[in-house]
Amino acid sequence: MQWKKIFYAIVLTSPLAASAQGPRINSDGKRLAMLESSERAESNNNKVNAQKAHMDSMMAAKALPFTMNGNGKVISGTPASEVKSKNTNVADNRKAQELPPAAASVKPIAKEEPRLAALRPSERVYEANDKFKAVPLAGETDYYGNMNGYMVNYVKNYMGHFSQRLISINGRSECFTTIDRVLKQYSIPKELKYLAVIESALLQNARSPVGAVGYWQFMESTARLMGLTVNGRRDERKDLTRSTQAAAKYLSYLYDQLDDWLLVVAAYNSGPRPVVNAMKRTGKDDFWSIKSYLPKETQNHVLAFVATATIMERLNHFLLPGMPANFDWALLNSNRGEAAAKDKKFAHPLLSKFSEEEVKKMAMVRIKTPLDLELVAATLSIDRRMLGKWNYDYFDFLDTYKAGNTYNFRIPKEKLDAFIEKKDYLERASANMQL
Known part of the structure; x- marks a missing residue:
């Protein structure tokens, strides 16, 4: 009947017909607005083709060397060269299509290089501190030297094995807020909060086989020396603020003695004596030189700390979607140059006399x-x-x-x-x- 033809014609050319396709998703997992032509096309097929061509062109400009689904998960990896090749073919096909007058008047979108920012580690943010040197993360070649490759590879393997655990730690951001505030009061570098992660996974009631308790896993004697109340009625090792204040004091004391954060982390795990003995035995004052003289558990503790701090500070945005297959781990490498020169070591008091x-x-x-x-x-x-x-x-x-x-x-x-x-x-x- 004539009225049915008129009805279908109205529905097919209505903007609602286009929006019924649902939202489109780009490679960043974000919704793209549906395109609307400034003029109605003569036929619905031409209109859909024009929209598709324009959308493909936009996607070509935003293409990444890997694709993600709507939940932000990496679902396939595509070499950058293939992405570029596909984008070029899209542009060539677009020229061959017969576009409606409105779409034909649109200027071609300028070609852009694929956006690789999402494939790069976060930049390291250094906080000025006149009391303590920066905590060395994996990739900092001025600190690790010829052990840098070993450390970066350790981080890679650690992330592969423990990413789910670190994702769950991310959900306890309220703990990090409190810890950051207290560490800042003591001028302790913010990266030391990850020591609590590998000590207790930020669990209040964590208890080790040897009796260490709480967020920072203090033994009873050390906790009391740091001013915490530990008795049958009250155990401040389970109080986040008070135990973090005690940890900050203890870390600063250990740093005064050892002058290197990796040695401090080692001493936090084993106690100062094994670290001091290893330094005196080797005549060296860096972790790699004394590593083999430390307990195996302590060696692994230090490596796990560096890996956790590096992942949480520089690779955190890869935890939920997962590492892309074509991630270039060499991008972690950096050299602080002048900043590192300020951290130049002087003769360690354990290995030399006072001036x-x-x-x-x-x-x-x-x-x-x-x-x-x-x-x-x-x-x-x-x-x-x-x-x-x-x-x-x-x-x-x-x-x-x-x-x-x-x-x-x-x-x-x-x-x-x-x-x-x-x-x-x-x-x-x-x-x-x-x-």
């Missing part, structure tokens, strides 16, 4: 009970970093402390009288912090 100038300014007092360095520094107005470096072996004393042991505590000569006057107070206050 003549330091010895002239130094006084030693014998102590029989552990003192809290933060408390001493605040009470006597001494620079905490200097106090820690002068007493670089202090944790050897704490780690093996027994009643009757003594330690030659180094302080500035100008503070000697104040220290003697405040000694009783410092001993009582430090002991109360360890209850």
